[in-house]
Amino acid sequence: MTTTIILSIAQFIFVPALSPALVGLIRKLKARFQNRQGASIFQPYKDIWKLFHKDEVISKDASWIFYTAPFIIFAVTLVVGASIPVFASLTPHMPTSDILVIVYMLALGTFFLALAGMDTGSAFGGFGSSREMTISTLAEGGLVFSLLATALIHGTTDVFSIAASDVSQDLLSFLPVVLAFMGFFIALLAETARFPFDNPATHLELTMIHEAMILEYSGKKLALLEWASANKLMIFIALGSSLFFPWGIASTLAFHTIILGVVVFLAKAFVFCLAIAVIESSIAKLRLFRLPDLLLFAFILSAIAIELIE
Amino acid sequence: MMNILASPTSFLMLFIPFIIGGIGALILRKNDSASNVWGNIFAIIGSSWSLIFALSALYTKANFSLSFQPSYSPFFPISFHVDALSALFILIISLVAIFCSLYGLGYVKHFYKHYDIGVLGFFYNMFLASMLLVVSSFNVLFFLMVWEIMSITSYFLVSYERKNPENVKAGLLYFIMTHAGTACIILAFLILFAFTGSFDFATISAHSAAIPSLFKNGVFILAVIGFGMKAGIIPLHIWLPSAHPAAPSHVSALMSGVMIKTGIYMMIRLFLDIFMPIPLWWGLTLLIIGAVSALLGVLYALTEHNLKRLLAYHSIENIGIILLGLGASMTFTSLGMPQLATLSMVAALFHTANHAIFKSLLFLSAGSVINQTHTKNIEEYGGLIKRMPQTAFFFLIGAMAISALPPLNGFFSEWLTFQALFQGIAAADLTVRWIFIISTGALALTGGLALTCFVKAFGATFLARPRTLHGEHVKESSIFFQLGMGGLAILCIAFGVFSGSLSSVLKYIAESVQQLKGVSSALVTSQTQTIIVGDNFSSASAVALLIALGISLFAVTFAAQYLIYRKQRVDSGLTWDCGTDLTPRMEITATGFSHSIIRIFKGILKPTRQTGIEYRDETSRYFPKSRIVSLGIRDAYRTYLYDPLNILILKFSNYTKKIQGGNINVYILYIFIALLLTLFFVHR
Numbered sequence: 001m002t003t004t005i006i007l008s009i010a011q012f013i014f015v016p017a018l019s020p021a022l023v024g025l026i027r028k029l030k031a032r033f034q035n036r037q038g039a040s041i042f043q044p045y046k047d048i049w050k051l052f053h054k055d056e057v058i059s060k061d062a063s064w065i066f067y068t069a070p071f072i073i074f075a076v077t078l079v080v081g082a083s084i085p086v087f088a089s090l091t092p093h094m095p096t097s098d099i100l101v102i103v104y105m106l107a108l109g110t111f112f113l114a115l116a117g118m119d120t121g122s123a124f125g126g127f128g129s130s131r132e133m134t135i136s137t138l139a140e141g142g143l144v145f146s147l148l149a150t151a152l153i154h155g156t157t158d159v160f161s162i163a164a165s166d167v168s169q170d171l172l173s174f175l176p177v178v179l180a181f182m183g184f185f186i187a188l189l190a191e192t193a194r195f196p197f198d199n200p201a202t203h204l205e206l207t208m209i210h211e212a213m214i215l216e217y218s219g220k221k222l223a224l225l226e227w228a229s230a231n232k233l234m235i236f237i238a239l240g241s242s243l244f245f246p247w248g249i250a251s252t253l254a255f256h257t258i259i260l261g262v263v264v265f266l267a268k269a270f271v272f273c274l275a276i277a278v279i280e281s282s283i284a285k286l287r288l289f290r291l292p293d294l295l296l297f298a299f300i301l302s303a304i305a306i307e308l309i310e
Numbered sequence: 311m312m313n314i315l316a317s318p319t320s321f322l323m324l325f326i327p328f329i330i331g332g333i334g335a336l337i338l339r340k341n342d343s344a345s346n347v348w349g350n351i352f353a354i355i356g357s358s359w360s361l362i363f364a365l366s367a368l369y370t371k372a373n374f375s376l377s378f379q380p381s382y383s384p385f386f387p388i389s390f391h392v393d394a395l396s397a398l399f400i401l402i403i404s405l406v407a408i409f410c411s412l413y414g415l416g417y418v419k420h421f422y423k424h425y426d427i428g429v430l431g432f433f434y435n436m437f438l439a440s441m442l443l444v445v446s447s448f449n450v451l452f453f454l455m456v457w458e459i460m461s462i463t464s465y466f467l468v469s470y471e472r473k474n475p476e477n478v479k480a481g482l483l484y485f486i487m488t489h490a491g492t493a494c495i496i497l498a499f500l501i502l503f504a505f506t507g508s509f510d511f512a513t514i515s516a517h518s519a520a521i522p523s524l525f526k527n528g529v530f531i532l533a534v535i536g537f538g539m540k541a542g543i544i545p546l547h548i549w550l551p552s553a554h555p556a557a558p559s560h561v562s563a564l565m566s567g568v569m570i571k572t573g574i575y576m577m578i579r580l581f582l583d584i585f586m587p588i589p590l591w592w593g594l595t596l597l598i599i600g601a602v603s604a605l606l607g608v609l610y611a612l613t614e615h616n617l618k619r620l621l622a623y624h625s626i627e628n629i630g631i632i633l634l635g636l637g638a639s640m641t642f643t644s645l646g647m648p649q650l651a652t653l654s655m656v657a658a659l660f661h662t663a664n665h666a667i668f669k670s671l672l673f674l675s676a677g678s679v680i681n682q683t684h685t686k687n688i689e690e691y692g693g694l695i696k697r698m699p700q701t702a703f704f705f706l707i708g709a710m711a712i713s714a715l716p717p718l719n720g721f722f723s724e725w726l727t728f729q730a731l732f733q734g735i736a737a738a739d740l741t742v743r744w745i746f747i748i749s750t751g752a753l754a755l756t757g758g759l760a761l762t763c764f765v766k767a768f769g770a771t772f773l774a775r776p777r778t779l780h781g782e783h784v785k786e787s788s789i790f791f792q793l794g795m796g797g798l799a800i801l802c803i804a805f806g807v808f809s810g811s812l813s814s815v816l817k818y819i820a821e822s823v824q825q826l827k828g829v830s831s832a833l834v835t836s837q838t839q840t841i842i843v844g845d846n847f848s849s850a851s852a853v854a855l856l857i858a859l860g861i862s863l864f865a866v867t868f869a870a871q872y873l874i875y876r877k878q879r880v881d882s883g884l885t886w887d888c889g890t891d892l893t894p895r896m897e898i899t900a901t902g903f904s905h906s907i908i909r910i911f912k913g914i915l916k917p918t919r920q921t922g923i924e925y926r927d928e929t930s931r932y933f934p935k936s937r938i939v940s941l942g943i944r945d946a947y948r949t950y951l952y953d954p955l956n957i958l959i960l961k962f963s964n965y966t967k968k969i970q971g972g973n974i975n976v977y978i979l980y981i982f983i984a985l986l987l988t989l990f991f992v993h994r
Contacts, residue, residue: 012862052874059885061775063695071870075862082858095840095851096858100725101716105855107761108715114765118898120885121693121774126898133765134906137758144754152736157729157848216885219878220870292910303747306735 003253007090008082015081015238019230020044022237022273029277044230048223056219059120069116070217070224076109077231084235085242087261088250089164099147099157102239103140106191106232110136113225117213124205128212135197135209135291139190142183142298149180149305150243163242163249176305181244183302185275186294188236193229195279196286196294207285234269241268315366318376321392321446324363325439327356332435339428346418349431350411353438357407360442364401367392368815373822375448375512386455389510391448394822395583399445399575402663403568405801406670407438410560413674413794416787417560420681421471430470434561437463441564444572450499450509457495457572461488464569467561468553480552487549491539498532501525515584515824526585530592533580534599541573541629544603545947550626551610555618555686559677560794562618566625567670571662574632581640582655583824593640594745596633601752604630608759609911612766612904613943616686617676620767621669624712627756628665631727632658634749638730639826641742648829650733653843655820656813656834657726663812664719664805668711671798675705678787678795679771688770688900692777697784702772704795709764711802714757717852717859719805722841725850726813726834728753729843733833762907770900777894806852810839901941908943916944 024041031038058066083096096105110132117129151157153176154165190197193210202208214225242249245268250261286294314320331352338345366372377389392400414434421427440463443456465488469481503509505525506517521529535546542550550570554562577596581588607626614620635658642651678701679694680686695702711718714725731753734746786792805812814836821829835842840851885892908917922938925931969980 052870053878055879055881057881057883060882061693061885063773065695065773071863071866074866075859078862078866079855079858095849095854098725098848098850100728100848101850101855104714104716104721104725104757107713107758108710111710111713111715111761111765115769115773118765118769119773121892121894121897122885122887123896123898124886126769126774126903129765129769130898130903130906133762133903134910137755137762137907138910140758141751141754145751148732148735148750151732155736156846157732158846161846219880220875224866224870288906289909299751303751306747307743 003090004094007088008094011084011086012078012082014086015234016078016227016231019234020048020227022234022269023230025270025273026277026280029274030281033277033281044226048227051218051223051226052220054219056221058218059122059216061121062119062216065112065115066119066216067221069112069119070221070228072112073109074224074228074231076105077228077235080105080235081231081238083159084238085160085163085246085249086238087265088258089160089242089246090250090253094158094160097159099151099159100144102159103144103147106235107136107140109228109232113213116217120216122216124208124212124215128209128215131209131288132213134288135190135295138292138295139187139298142295142302143187143191145299145302145306146180146184146187147239147243149176149183149302149309152306152309153177159239159243163246164251165246176308177244179301179305179308181240183298183305184240184244186298186301188240189276189279190291190295192233192236194276196283197291199285237269237272238265240272241265312366312370313372315362316370316372318374318390318392320359320363321376321390324356324359325442327352327359328435328439331356332432332439335431335435336428339426342422342427343419345427345431346422347415349427349435350414350418353411353414353435354408356435357404357411357438359404360400361404361408364397364404367397368394368401368819371818372397377449386451387449387509389449389452390446391511392446394819395575395578396446398659398663398816398819399571400442402571402666403438403441403445406564406567406666406798409794409797410563410670410674412797413563413677413791414560416790416794417558417677417681421558424473425470430467430558433463433466433470437467437561437564437569441569441572445575448511450503450511450514454492454496454499458492460569460572461485461492464557464561464565467565468557470558470561471556474556476552477556480549480556484549484553487539487546491536491546493536494532494539495536498529498536501529501532511579511584515586518585519587523589527589530581533577534595537573537576537580538599539573541570541577541633542603542626543599543629543633544606544626545951547603547607547626548947548952551614551619551622554622554625554673555616559618559673559680562622563670563673563677566622566673567666570625570629571666574629574636574658574662577636578655578658578823581636582643582826586825588640588644588825590641590644590742593637593642593644594742596637596640597745597749598637600630600633600635600637601749602630603627603633604756605752605759606914608756608763609907609915610943610945612759612763612907613915613917615688615900617680617688617767617771618673618686620688620763621672621676624672624760624763625665625669627760628661628669628712631724631753631756632661632665634658634753635661635727635730638727638734638746638749641734641738643825645738645742647737648826649833650730650737652817652820652826652829653726653733653833654730655823655826656816657723657730659816659819660726660809660813661720661723663816664711664723664802667798667801667805668708668718668720671704671708671795671802672712674791674795674798675701675708678791679705681787681791682784688767690778691771692894692897693773693775694784695772698772698786700786700792701795702768704792704799705772706768707799707802709768711806713761713764715761716850717806717855719802719809722806722809722813722850722852724753724757726841726843729848733844733847759907762904766900766903770898770903774897775894777897777899807856808839809850809852810836810841813841914946916946918942918944 024044028038114129117125154162198209248264250257335349375391440460447453505521539546611623639651639654711720714721731750839853842849924935926933926935
């Protein structure tokens with residue numbers, strides 16, 4: 001019980017503490033691909049800090065949904081961040097660490113984000129919400145199925161228990177994991193507003209999705225939203241690394257295994273960021289109506305993975 | 311005390327308030343407000359009594375039968391049976407009815423002087439009583455009688471606002487469809503009678519093994535059509551999206567939340583309580599019907615702009631989700647996995663209860679909005695959250711519950727349904743496994759689409775600025791509206807928080823069904839409000855989620871507002887307008903919001919688009935005066951099922967016209983021939 005509480009608190013802080021660095025890392029890597037020096041990977045921390053000290057302008061059309069949404073969205077990412085294995089798999093059967101609980105908790109954040117986008121009556125916010133909901137709806141099938149594949153392999157839907165299970169060395173039984181991971185990675189790109197679904201760097205009317213929804217925010221609330229989306233990225237990276245490739249995750253409370261777990265996680269997170277940066281530097285954003293094909297592909301990959309599980 | 315409350319006498323007496331309320335409302339019809347208060351107060355008394363009865367029946371594990379054989383009518387024995395399953399449905403009906411009647415006290419006011427309040431009160435009370443009778447009757451003839459009373463009273467309620475011709479038409483469609491369904495039900499019961507020789511459910515159950523499998527399958531198909539018509543499965547649902555918007559809002563809440571569940575109740579009764587061994591394909595068929603209804607229901611909901619019609623389509627979706635649980639339960643029963651069957655049954659029953667609560671909440675809040683704005687068109691709302699804050703809040707709770715967002719009640723029943731399907735994927739072999747995979751996929755997609763649809767409904771109705779003048783003179787509804795909605799909203803939260811205890815109660819109810827008797831499933835257990843599925847397969851807890859969310863929310867708010875930087879100034883400004891004046895026409899509309907999804911699913915939805923243009927000068931055609939674009943949906947089931955059926959019936963009617971010459975002598979000849987033939991066959 002004490003380990004559960006200590007670890008939960010540790011993760012409660014670890015996820016938001018590290019997440020802006022991952023965003024910074026992706027930006028840095030992308031800059032290097034473009035032959036630029038790029039800002040420091042700690043720049044997002046400075047941005048968030050700066051935004052927290054800015055005054056705010058809020059539309060007079062906004063209701064309490066607009067005011068409370070950033071806090072709810074950020075709190076949701078904190079809860080989910082504390083309920084998934086990041087560097088340790090020590091706390092099985094927490095009542096908040098079920099795969100469906102995680103998926104639907106993140107949906108709670110999306111729900112309020114989309115409502116907040118519509119709340120000010122701006123044309124941008126409205127279509128941003130519409131596109132975000134379209135993509136997240138279609139991504140949900142692939143996401144649930146890819147997580148379900150890991151759950152069926154290990155006989156539990158508890159993410160900590162999945163991460164703690166022994167990794168099979170058998171190549172044949174690893175095939176469904178790989179297929180499911182491909183499905184998961186597509187869902188990751190969709191849910192975290194990355195290429196080819198969304199361009200996190202754009203503010204062009206025709207293309208923005210996530211940015212369109214938060215266009216009316218400023219100051220503290222914008223800081224919270226930016227931070228929450230960084231947290232969401234980290235949550236997906238942690239899920240991908242701990243559920244599909246749980247190598248090196250700390251399974252005892254000894255000091256060196258925890259340190260090893262953190263180091264291994266950082267290494268895996270680097271690989272994920274590198275993959276995202278390579279994708280964002282090498283391919284173009286897809287047209288909105290081509291995205292369903294890609295998301296359906298993720299869904300089918302995961303369904304095949306489930307079928308292959310003995 | 312509890313035993314007295316759960317006794318047969320107490321059960322019979324609970325119908326007295328409904329009768330007094332109904333007849334009293336008719337007597338007082340000259341005085342609108344007295345009639346309304348009388349009818350609804352007695353409905354509240356009756357439903358509170360039946361709520362207490364159901365609770366004590368569940369608590370004391372009451373299980374009794376009651377039969378009368380009135381000497382004047384030997385063919386109509388009055389026979390009741392109350393067991394745990396009936397008690398659950400009585401509980402659901404009365405719980406929703408209390409809040410709908412409370413709401414009715416305020417809502418019916420706008421009918422004063424326009425319509426007869428006494429008639430409304432009479433049919434309303436009879437409707438409530440007949441639903442309670444349907445879920446407790448235990449004899450085929452008596453059941454058919456009360457089923458018919460339920461259909462007819464609800465028909466009169468649907469066409470109550472008769473000055474609007476659309477409502478009369480909707481009522482007629484409902485009338486025809488429900489009687490087509492009843493015909494199938496009667497046929498199914500007649501087949502059962504032919505092989506068991508009895509109209510009593512208990513005797514039918516005892517002799518059900520003697521029915522040849524061909525006829526058993528026939529009964530299954532007829533029952534699915536008949537009860538599925540009432541439940542609103544696709545493609546038998548066409549009455550539902552037109553009837554539910556037509557009825558007064560507190561009646562649509564009851565119809566959508568509760569009445570369609572009587573179809574589910576009878577399916578459980580027939581397939582799992584009366585028939586003993588059931589073939590595998592029954593369960594699989596229901597799984598497929600459930601998946602199709604859930605997915606198509608929510609897709610059609612996305613295309614709707616009529617708020618109540620949108621909610622009606624969501625009822626179809628949720629009936630689909632309930633059928634996924636029920637179908638899984640039947641499949642597991644046939645496969646000899648009673649523990650899994652219990653788990654699926656708990657999921658189906660839990661979703662039945664939850665849907666009753668959040669759907670009636672949504673209908674009541676929609677009624678509150680419509681009552682103020684006098685339009686059902688979502689596109690004409692906007693910005694109502696500032697003028698109707700309470701209604702908006704209650705609608706938000708309902709929307710979150712129906713979209714299965716934790717920690718509200720809808721999440722936990724959908725979670726259990728998912729778990730049941732997961733177990734099916736893990737346990738079954740090839741074909742069955744694929745059906746489970748497809749059902750799970752349909753459920754996952756349905757969840758996402760429902761979320762989108764309620765972002766659309768809530769956003770377009772309550773957020774941003776008013777889109778038309780309708781929204782500008784709106785006030786918050788009266789206290790009775792708020793009591794009705796508020797009570798249901800509290801139930802939404804409570805059913806989520808106490809989902810652990812509820813799942814144990816529902817497990818007891820599921821195990822009272824004949825097929826699952828004595829299973830004592832270890833698959834669903836609960837501990838300190840945590841539902842645990844399997845031997846540590848999954849667990850979820852609303853309390854833990856609420857505590858975690860509460861702590862995080864507090865930490866975030868406290869840190870952001872007080873710790874980091876306090877001296878922040880918050881200005882109020884205009885929404886960024888790109889340098890032009892922002893008009894309501896620039897806001898996103900419900901049509902625009904769901905347009906991309908409709909385009910993605912255009913293979914199923916078949917959207918249509920008609921454009922018309924009118925020029926200022928017809929000869930030069932340079933300056934258009936007005937353009938009209940009408941977007942619509944071509945209903946596939948109308949084109950491929952109902953239209954051919956319609957043509958067929960018309961053709962057949964044309965043929966019969968030939969023997970109906972209008973000459974009375976010919977008709978007498980027909981009667982004579984019929985009489986001769988009858989006598990001949992009887993004599994033989």
